[in-house]
Amino acid sequence: MLFxxxxxxxxxxxxxxxxxxxxxxRRDLRLADHPALLAALAHGTTTPLFVLDPxxxxxxxxxxxxxxxxxxxxxxxxxxxxxVVRHGDPLDIVPRFAAExxxxxxxxxxxxxxxxxxxxxxxxxxxxxMKVELVAVGSPYAVNPGTIRKxxxxxxxxxxxxxxxxxxxxxxxxxxxxxxxxxxxAPEVKCDGIPADPQLTAELPPAGEEAAWARWEHFAxxxxxxxxxxxxxxxxxxxxxxxxYLRFGVLHPRQLLAELRPDPHxxxxxxxxxxxxxxxxxxxxxxxxxxxxxxxxxxxxxxxTDARAKQRFAAWCAGQTGYPIxxxxxxxxxxxxxxxxRVRMIVASFLVKDLHLPWQWGAKFFMQQLVDGDIASNNxxxxxxxxxxxxxxxxxxxxxPLLQAEKFDPSGAYxxxxxxxxxxxxxxxxxxxxxNPAGLPKGYVAPMVEHKAERDESxxxxxxxxxx
Numbered sequence: 001m002l003f004x005x006x007x008x009x010x011x012x013x014x015x016x017x018x019x020x021x022x023x024x025x026r027r028d029l030r031l032a033d034h035p036a037l038l039a040a041l042a043h044g045t046t047t048p049l050f051v052l053d054p055x056x057x058x059x060x061x062x063x064x065x066x067x068x069x070x071x072x073x074x075x076x077x078x079x080x081x082x083x084v085v086r087h088g089d090p091l092d093i094v095p096r097f098a099a100e101x102x103x104x105x106x107x108x109x110x111x112x113x114x115x116x117x118x119x120x121x122x123x124x125x126x127x128x129x130m131k132v133e134l135v136a137v138g139s140p141y142a143v144n145p146g147t148i149r150k151x152x153x154x155x156x157x158x159x160x161x162x163x164x165x166x167x168x169x170x171x172x173x174x175x176x177x178x179x180x181x182x183x184x185x186a187p188e189v190k191c192d193g194i195p196a197d198p199q200l201t202a203e204l205p206p207a208g209e210e211a212a213w214a215r216w217e218h219f220a221x222x223x224x225x226x227x228x229x230x231x232x233x234x235x236x237x238x239x240x241x242x243x244x245y246l247r248f249g250v251l252h253p254r255q256l257l258a259e260l261r262p263d264p265h266x267x268x269x270x271x272x273x274x275x276x277x278x279x280x281x282x283x284x285x286x287x288x289x290x291x292x293x294x295x296x297x298x299x300x301x302x303x304x305t306d307a308r309a310k311q312r313f314a315a316w317c318a319g320q321t322g323y324p325i326x327x328x329x330x331x332x333x334x335x336x337x338x339x340x341x342r343v344r345m346i347v348a349s350f351l352v353k354d355l356h357l358p359w360q361w362g363a364k365f366f367m368q369q370l371v372d373g374d375i376a377s378n379n380x381x382x383x384x385x386x387x388x389x390x391x392x393x394x395x396x397x398x399x400x401p402l403l404q405a406e407k408f409d410p411s412g413a414y415x416x417x418x419x420x421x422x423x424x425x426x427x428x429x430x431x432x433x434x435x436n437p438a439g440l441p442k443g444y445v446a447p448m449v450e451h452k453a454e455r456d457e458s459x460x461x462x463x464x465x466x467x468x
Contacts, residue, residue, distance in 0.1 A: 019044035022098060024051070024108040026116070027140045028249035029071045030209050031078055033174040035138035040107035045184050047101045048083045050075075051090045052195070055115070061368040062200035063337030064247075067207065071248050072194050074208030082185030087192045090119055095126040101189060104132055109249070110139040112146070112280055113375060114287035140246075141277045142171040142253045145284035148277075155285045157294075157390055162281070163274045174255045202337040204371060205244055212245040220259060227265040231272075234328075234340035235413035240269070241338065243372035246276065253277075279380040282390050290379055291360055293388040298395070301388075302461045304356045312355045315448055316347075317365055319419070322447035324431050325405035326350045328418035335418070337371035342408055348385040349399035354454040356461065359386035395462050398455050405431040419444070 023040040025048060031037065040046045050072055057065060076083040086093045098106055106127060111120055124134040139145075148165050149155055156162035185191075205211065219240040223230060230238035245251045253273045260266040283289060293299055304312075315321055319330035329343035339347070344366075351362045363382040367373040383389025387397065409415055412430030416423050421444040422430055429436035434446050 019105060020101065020103050021046045022094075022101065022103045022106045023048050024094060024106055025049065025075065025083070026109060026111060026249075027247070028109045028138075028252075029075045030250050030252070031075075032177040032209065033252045033255050034109075034177075035175055036107045036109045036136075038175060038178060039135065039137045040105070041178055041181060043105055043107070045182055047097075047103065047185050047189055048079060048183055049094075049097060050083060050085050051093045052085060052087045052192075053090055054088070059367070060373070061337075061370075062198040063202040063204060063369065063371045064373050066197040066200050067204050067244055067337070067371045068248060069194055069197055070204070070207035071250055074211075074250075076194065078209070079181065079183060079185070081187070082181075082183040084185050084189050084191045085194050091122050091126065094123050095130060095132070098127060098132045099130065101184070105135050106132060107135045107137055110136040110144065112139065112141070112144070112284045114283070114290055117284075117287075140249050140252070141280055142166075142257055142273065143169055143277055145277070145281040148281060155281060156278075157282070159275065159278050159390065162278050163271060166274050166277060167270070171254050171257060174252065174258050202335060202369075202371075204337055205241065207250070209250055212242065212250045215242060215245070216240065216251070216256065216259070224265055224269060228268045231268065232342045232408050233414075234343050235409055235411070235417070239341065243374075244338065247372045247374050276374075276377055278390075279376040282380055283376040289383070289389070290375060291363075294380075294383055294390055295388050297465055298386075298388040300465050301395075302356075302464055303358045305358065309355070309357055312448065313351075313357055313361055315445075316351055316355065316357075316362075320445050320448075321350065322434065322445045323350065323401045323451075324412075324415040324419050324422055324433065325401050325409060328415045331418040333366075333369050337369060339370070340414075342404075343414075344381065345385050346399050346401055346404050348382055350401055352386045353398045353458045354401075354449050354451060356454070356457065359383060359388065395465070396459055398458055400451060400455075402431055402451065 021040040021043040023037050023046050028034055028036065060068070072083070072085065086097060094106060108120070111117060120134065120136070127134050143166055148162055148169060205215070223238045227238065230236050242251060242256070246253060253276065257270065257273060260270050282294070286294065316326070317330065319327035319334065321327055325343065326347050329339050329347045332343070333339040348359070348362055351357050352359050359382045363379045366378055367375070370378065380389050384391050387395030405415065412422070412427055415430055421441045422433055425433050425436060425441055433440055433444060440446060
């Protein structure tokens with residue numbers, strides 16, 4: 001089969017040797033710029049495999065699971081329906097499948113997450129016992145976690161110095177797509193099939209490489225030229241919205257980096273891609289920080305977990321806090337599986353600093369709802385906002401939701417889109433409808449807390465940590 005990515009240019013003819021291999025797809029659901037796929041094809045006859053891990057199904061919300069399934073279907077279509085999908089624990093499925101197809105090598109992209117690393121180590125051990133080699137080629141990152149270090153060999157804990165070394169280190173150019181693929185797959189090899197999408201209400205982005213590149217073209221053709229100024233405005237289509245595609249490797253960040261040039265707006269977008277590598281690097285070095293504070297001193301910070309706290313959390317989850325910018329963000333996520341990045345910070349700060357709830361509660365809810373839910377980026381993004389993670393700024397950076405809304409959504413267009421109860425509220429009161437002399441619009445709620453008082457309470461609690 002011929003597949004030539006228009007983003008790559010010349011395609012690559014792969015001349016196989018006489019081996020038999022498996023290409024084990026995971027977070028790399030594409031054909032272009034896929035080093036592990038090219039290595040597998042070069043080794044010989046290749047069977048493409050995707051293992052539907054029940055643990056992923058259990059931990060994913062309906063939106064992310066549905067988006068995964070749609071991209072598996074798109075990948076399968078681009079391979080002439082040769083993809084073999086098996087359901088079960090990869091520790092059992094991959095070795096058994098290698099024996100079934102007579103493979104002497106299993107190729108994959110490296111996984112640096114805590115679960116993925118442990119899984120691959122155990123799979124490698126089982127394959128080795130069968131005299132089959134597990135070969136890692138490439139990863140989902142521009143620069144592999146663990147590569148960027150300080151001059152003394154220690155990993156970075158702050159983004160800015162990491163980013164400088166990251167840019168200086170660089171990354172390879174994207175690899176061409178194969179012109180032909182010598183697959184021995186479905187229907188010759190038994191396939192468990194791709195399940196039907198779960199029932200969901202979120203409206204998801206289209207799946208597949210072509211759809212991802214169409215979104216890039218839309219972004220690069222317009223908003224990228226104003227990205228530095230407009231990326232923080234949630235009412236504007238000013239962000240790339242490519243995070244779901246990067247999450248599942250439908251695109252590789254290296255492909256996007258190759259599209260950028262020296263330019264202030266491109267530089268900021270490059271920096272956003274760097275954050276993704278940075279958080280993966282942090283989690284690689286400190287896997288316990290998936291759910292524990294990176295800064296141990298913050299374990300002393302008092303948080304609320306009682307029945308009243310759970311009621312407040314439920315209101316936050318439903319977008320019923322009485323703070324329009326917070327409610328708009330939560331409702332956008334519930335409706336689309338995605339939330340604007342600036343608003344993610346606002347709603348996270350509100351949960352931790354205004355409601356005094358554990359950041360882990362919010363991070364888990366995000367992972368259940370977001371199509372782009374990535375454990376490293378999501379959880380360390382939450383820690384950044386909570387003041388428990390990788391940042392030189394102190395805990396007392398507390399977002400004022402009203403000021404944030406007035407600065408980044410001055411006309412209230414974003415809020416009105418997702419909180420229709422406020423459609424008729426004058427601009428002057430759209431972010432503070434409780435102050436409107438006409439009263440709250442029907443169906444909307446009064447603010448559940450008073451920000452200034454809760455800000456003072458957050459700072460009072462922080463004194464437990466500092467001892468001052």
